[in-house]
Amino acid sequence: MRTQVAIIGSGPAGLLLGQLLSRAGIDNVILERASRAHVLSRIRAGVLEEGTAAMLDEAGVGARMRAEGLPHDGFDLAFDNRRHRVDLHTLTGGKRVLVYGQTEVTHDLMDGRDAIGAQTVYEARDVQPHGFDTETPSVTYEKDGQTHRIACDFIAGCDGFHGIARQSIPHEALETFERIYPFGWLGIIADVPPVGDELIYANHPRGFALCSMRSTTRSRYYVQVAADERVEEWTDARFWDEIRRRLPDATAEAMTTGSSIEKSIAPLRSFVAEPMRFGRLFLAGDAAHIVPPTGAKGLNLAASDVRYLFDALREYYIEKSTAGLDAYSQKALARVWKAERFSWWMTSTLHRFPDQGTFGQRIQHAELDYLFQSRAALTMLAENYVGLPF
Template sequence: MRTQVVIIGSGPAGLLLGQLLVNAGIDNIILERTSKAHVLSRIRAGVLEEGTAAMLDEAGVGERMHREGLPHDGFDLAFDNRRHRVDLHGLTGGKRVFVYGQTEVTHDLMDGREAANAVSIYEAGNVQPHDFDGDHPFVTYEKDGKTHRIDCDFVAGCDGFHGVSRKSVPEAAIETFERVYPFGWLGIIADVPPVGEELIYANHPRGFALCSMRSTTRSRYYVQVGAEERVEDWSDERFWDEIRSRLPGRTAEAMVTGPSIEKSIAPLRSFVAEPMRFGRLFLAGDAAHIVPPTGAKGLNLAASDVRYLFDALREFYIEKSSAGLNDYSNRALARVWKAERFSWWMTSTLHRFPDQGTFGQRIQHAELDYLFQSRAALTMLAENYVGLPF
């Protein structure tokens, strides 16, 4: 086969890039090692920056997001047994975020791709990019007992942290930066109404907690747990008792509990790979970087990579210029590191660390107290949370 762009990975980054390319008349094929059902079963983030929402509109798949998503103009930070509201809308000149699950984003993008009759190949085994350091790259994969080859102009590696794209780069050509945090998030989904109309982030002596939602009838809750914890050791009753102990009294009393429909523990890490371009192979999303989920940046950072990469590819094919491709890595990484900084700051400010001690706890308290005495400090938080400009 022959196409212009091969996209490895059928997560939100790959699907969004593919849909934008299709709409621009640029041929592309998506290769995914797992099944479509498996991709749709993955439970991930649910807070979309305005820029991400605008890109879904640009891709022509934003209608359901606007109909079913929940626009939020702020969120609460809870500490000292009180809730303090961060007015995102007022602090950023009218910006807001959307609460809309990543699974729903993926579903909408898949539907859009099918409607456009664009090619996605699922359960493609042993996907390998080749010769991306030259002018004629190609990608091979196995399916139905046969090896297939796709010749292309460019390869977009959107296949996540454990995918083949970054692993295909010679070790000497890439530098990685990483911080692994000594805790994880135990999360559950339950069909109960959310405890608040907006998200609640909590700093508590027992550890961090987050009250989020997927809809007005489905809630997503998290508590910080030790890195050694096992999900099997957490009954629903134990989880509800723990999260209520970390929330202000009135909030805990108002919480509606019920059986979980999903429960998992996610480790936290910060990770960046540099550069994000290797000849005609471009990394995007989790293939190039990971952020702890505290700042709600993972999916949004993948979307910003797609913004830069799509603009560069469109410029190459429509305007016959390679300037955007040459600048892709620098532009993407400049925004990546700002998001890494913000996610690290949110994580450091709201979680309890094993070696923190009483001094570190007092510093956290002073940081949170200062936030709500300084409009400048709150504006910094709000500007980063709603998303820095592209």
């Protein structure tokens, strides 16, 4: 088989890149090691920056997002038994975020790809990129007991943190930066109305908590837990009791509880691999970087990588220029590191660290107190939360 761009991974990054390329007349094939049903079962983030939402519109898959997504003009930070609102819309000159689950984004992109007849190979085993440091790269995979080979011009590695794309790059050619956090997020989904109209981030002596949502009838809640905590030890009753302890009294009393339909623990890490290009192999999304979920940047960073990579590939095929491809890694990483900084700051400000002691807790309190006494500080928070410009 021959294609112009071989894409490894059918998460949001791979699907969005493929959809944009196809609509621009650039041939591509997506290879995914899991089944379509498994990809759709992944529970992930749900806060979209305006730039990400605009890209989904550009890809022709934004109609359901616009109809069902929940525009949010702000969010609350809770501490000292009070909720303090961050007015994103006012602080950023009219910008907002859109609450719309990543599973729904993936579903819309899959449907869009089906509608234009673009090819995705699910359950492609032993995917391997070859020759990406030459002019003739290719990708091989196994399917139905046979080995297949796709010749291509470029390979896009959109296959996540544990994927083969980054692992295929010679170790000495990459520099990696990582911080592992000593806690995780225990999250549940329940078909109960959200406790507030917007997200609530809580700093509490017992640990961080987040009240989020997927719709007006489905809620997504999280509490900080130790890194070695086991999800089996958390009954629904224990979870509801714990999150209510970490919220202001009035918010806890207003919370509706119910049976969870999903429960899991996610570890937290910050990670960046540099560069994001090696020859004709380009990394995008979690294959190149991971952020803690505190700042809602994971999916949005993947979309920004796709913005730069798609523009560069279109420039290559339409204008016959390699300038965008040559600048891809530097452009993408400049935005990645700013998002890493913001996510680290949000995580450091809102979570309890085992070694921080009372001094660290007082610093957190001073930081939060200062935020709501300084419009400049709040503007910094708001500008980063709604998303920095491409």
